[in-house]
Amino acid sequence: MTRIALIAHDRKKPDLIEFAQTHESQLREYDLIATGTTGKRLREETDLEVERMESGPHGGDLMIGAEVAAGDLDGVVFLRDPLRAQPHEPDISALLRICDVRDTALATNLASAAFLIEGLAE
Numbered sequence: 001m002t003r004i005a006l007i008a009h010d011r012k013k014p015d016l017i018e019f020a021q022t023h024e025s026q027l028r029e030y031d032l033i034a035t036g037t038t039g040k041r042l043r044e045e046t047d048l049e050v051e052r053m054e055s056g057p058h059g060g061d062l063m064i065g066a067e068v069a070a071g072d073l074d075g076v077v078f079l080r081d082p083l084r085a086q087p088h089e090p091d092i093s094a095l096l097r098i099c100d101v102r103d104t105a106l107a108t109n110l111a112s113a114a115f116l117i118e119g120l121a122e
């Protein structure tokens, strides 16, 4: 089954929740994982089943990166906050890097997120 990670920084979480609600029927076709707080909100605010990793600042990005490295993930939607520095910036960079190393589909804004989930359906 196609497996996708959903991640959003705090100020982008409302956008990700709305995206997930809008695309809920499509996302239901996928195996979903998320960082801790993002996953908690997705569970609370949608009917999607989401596997939760640790929270981003506590290693969640690295856990998702490990899945990418293992070839277990088909795509990553990561709505980063481009206007705020994050304490775990090295972890974020590591995740983005391993997506490029493994040529794994990566969307970091809403416009490309829609392409990603539609593209993986084909």
Ligand SMILES: O=C(CO)COP(=O)(O)O
Residues within 6 Å of the ligand: 007, 008, 009, 010, 034, 035, 036, 037, 038, 039, 054, 055, 056, 057, 060, 061, 092
């Ligand atoms: O910090 C994050 C990604 O870098 C997201 O983590 P949370 O979903 O736990 O807030």
